[in-house]
Amino acid sequence: MIFSSTLNRYLAKNFFLNMLLMLLVLFSIIYLFDTVELLRRAGKKDGIPLSLVLRMGLLKLPEVGQILFPFAILFSALFTFWQLTKRHELVVVRAAGLSVWQFLMPVMMVSLLIGLFNITIINPVGALLLGKFESLENEYLSNKKSYVTLLKEGLWLRQLQGEDADNSGQIILHADYINLTEWELQDVMVLFFTQNNTFVRRIDAEKARLDQGMWTFEQAISNEAGQRQPKIYPLIALPTELTIKELEESFASPETLSFWALPGFIKTMASTGFDTTAMRIHYQSLLAQPLLFMAMILLAATVSLRPPRFRGTVTLIFMGVIIGFLVFFMSSFLQALGASHQIPVFLAAWSPALITFLMGVTVILNLEDG
Structure with a gap:
């Protein structure tokens, strides 16, 4: 029991620190590219100071971070499991009689908490900052007004x-x-x-x-x-x-509305006669994020727990990129179908997380039985 508790804290801590490092790297790269693009656009206008451009790049970061979160979770889990395998710690864990689900559980719980923290805290902050970014963008770069x-x-x-x-x-x-x-x-x-x-x-x-x-x-x-x-x-x-x-x-985009404000805004849109499909898909997608984050852990495990000849560093990175692209493409495709009223809102928002989670569970069960 003591071993299990210590192991849980060790795995959770390793994964969380790796995720923070991954987010820092991704944020730095995105901020650099966003700032360069904003500088290019600001160069076509007169009187826009560099400090304003740098501030606009920072205002946009939290919202971009929410897009990057699933990828950060995936690659952090891949890196964590790769470290454990390289140091033969997984071998020791399995020799102690722990199943794959027992050492995956603390990592999945951390991803669940991150998902809940994201939609309840980070999303409202990101929506507020993105609204300020769009106001500055409309005022200084695009000269658009909100009508x-x-x-x-x-x-x-x-x-x-x-x-x-x-x-x-x-x-x-x-x-x-x-x-x-x-x-x-x-x-x-x-x-x-x-x-x-x-x-x-x-x-x-x-x-x-x-x-x-x-x-x-x-x-x-x-x-x-x-x-x-x-x-x-x-x-x-x-x-x-x-x-x-x-x-x-000129209507507010879903991303500029916080998780807490979305239900009321959706109700207002419906009572006024506007189509609320896109807003409802966005809201349900936020609710599905904790499940999607846990699904990313399972997908990382399916890659990391394969036979040694399939666990090379380059192979892990390549498979991580492929998995991330497929999940992103599936999410975008299903949400587009939902927005065009081809499939129900629930399927459009929850299918990516549910499909990914069930696929991960199925593959891990097969590997464990094998």
Whole structure:
């Protein structure tokens, strides 16, 4: 019992330290490449300091780290088992009567805890920092503005009005519900403000539609500042430079929303009329991460526990790369199928982790029996 407890701590500590080292190496490489790319983009703009570029690279790191976590788990486990084999420690463990599951369990428990820590702590922090990164990117590198905000009260949209952006007022549009098929808004309110934020007009309409650079409001009631009686129009047309594509792209990406905020945002999207499939897949994929991390341990074990002639360093690295690529490809492919409504959300999000886990268990059982 004492031997088993000591062994568990030893294996867990070795794996955890190797994983930290692997993450440090991967983070350094990714940060270098991201910073070079940001410097290239910043070179096309005037007045962007180097300190801002370096800060943007750091803001993006936690989110990139979540993508790298499965690979870090896989290669850390491969390296840990390779060390144990090279020092003949696995031989001693097996000679002591411990099964493969007994010395895999502490490593799998560490990966499970890392997965839980990732989705509950690292993900919210990464989402917050990524949101700041995208704000800086839009402001300094791409000059894009966020036009749309989605709240419990419905859809809020802002656009400038006037001949030029430097001498214009703005329009605030609110809708309770939206039909994405035709981009038709329902129960619409539009507020008009001058450049000095002085209210000048309000329009209430049953429906509004965006089509070919024009907002059209049906059965509209117009109230202008200083007028006592509202005016009723069967149709009001309002020119806009916004396009449907720009509006769709201005929504927050799933990665900028924390694990804790996703359920509420999904509910808000559904009540407003938006398709929540991509958001639900992202949320379920986060829930599946602890299982995926444990599956990576099993896959690493299937490679490391093979006969000695298959355990060369180059072979381990090559097989690790192949396994990582296959898991990544399978995850991306199934999530794409789910986003296009070809398969259910649960299958799209959980299948990669479940398939990988079951494959690892099957192979290890065969090796153990052999």
